[in-house]
Amino acid sequence: MSTQTRKIEIRKANEALILEAAEKIFAINGYKGTATGDIAREAGIPKANLHYYFKTKSNLYQQVLKRILNDWMAAASTFDTYHEPEEVLRTYVQAKMEFSRQRPFGSRVWAREIMSGAPVLDNFLGTTLTTWLNERVRIIRRWAREEKIKSVDPHALLYMIWATTQHYADFERQISILNGGKELSDRRYRQTTDEVVKLVLGSVGL
Amino acid sequence: MSTQTRKIEIRKANEALILEAAEKIFAINGYKGTATGDIAREAGIPKANLHYYFKTKSNLYQQVLKRILNDWMAAASTFDTYHEPEEVLRTYVQAKMEFSRQRPFGSRVWAREIMSGAPVLDNFLGTTLTTWLNERVRIIRRWAREEKIKSVDPHALLYMIWATTQHYADFERQISILNGGKELSDRRYRQTTDEVVKLVLGSVGL
């Protein structure tokens, strides 16, 4: 460990620790409902230490959202891995389901942000996401024109995919209770993913 | 107006006013993030007056949830209006879409409650909703057995319907932004409802 490497590592590690804790607490209690002290407790550090790394709650929140955005976009990019509708939709749905399984808190923070009026994500939604959506809408329209899929409203289709896949993260608790009080096992979740893929493919006639 | 009729009316009217305001503010800021003073301001009354009608914030929140539950169950009951899969699914999806349009705040309060771990709805989910779900799962399985629909996982299908229809309430802001910054018109919403019906029917091969 040379120079400032060690120090930088300490900072990185602590920031990561805090961001992780923040994502969880924001997911459960929302932005306004979250106390920085709760996040600090979750991270196992004093509140003052948290404020050393992140000046304000708002600042921390924005960084939490940024992290989620990155991973969300990574899942989105899988849409372009293949060309044939069936492959594309299967891959995309699987990626989204995987995201819901791996980052349920991130999904919930996103949902809460939107339900609060998207004060922070507003800009992203109006630029990057709008662009991404419009391009995929065009692709789906082309599929329909080429009669590779049934003619459907591309927006409605994409919203259905988003809603359904994110449901498994956002409503995890409800699903658990309806599953007899126990969380879906890894095996069951894989089967469910297949079923969701099947439903989505069916909805466009595949 | 005789006897205590008038007074009872005052109480009813004020309780309704407060419940309406509370549903909106809870939807936007969540339970913990909501200040009773904010609800009072939204309702146009002093905070002390609100506390005269509802002793505690928790109490008010529970009554808000109860109201939503009633309407949610009303939409659910449309599932039993018809018998043929196509009619049933169309009617149910339409009712859920209508609910999302008419009570977007209610839908969001529900979503936030679940995301917070369903501390209040826990009991309802484990009893009434579980029973309702299991019965509909059986109906859907029967449809598949009788080859009226494609063989699909009934849970996945119902979750998809819930998620997709509620998405139009919970993510209204995101949808608006992606729609060029303006909300969906009544006409456009009706078309979207038809598209969602089409997708759901398609997903089971109808």
Next chain:
DNA sequence: GCGTATCTTGACCGTAAGGTCAAGATACCA
């Protein structure tokens, strides 16, 4: 080992929030 930069933390400050209270206003009944 020493000096300096970063990190850690308990104590503290001002504001906001849930809830109470008591005094006054309003409506109903006799």
Next chain:
DNA sequence: TGGTATCTTGACCTTACGGTCAAGATACGC
């Protein structure tokens, strides 16, 4: 018209929260 029950509201109390600070601890370069 007077008496009583309900309703209204500003002021107030206590706790919690976002954020600050200053004093000490730790780590790095020389």
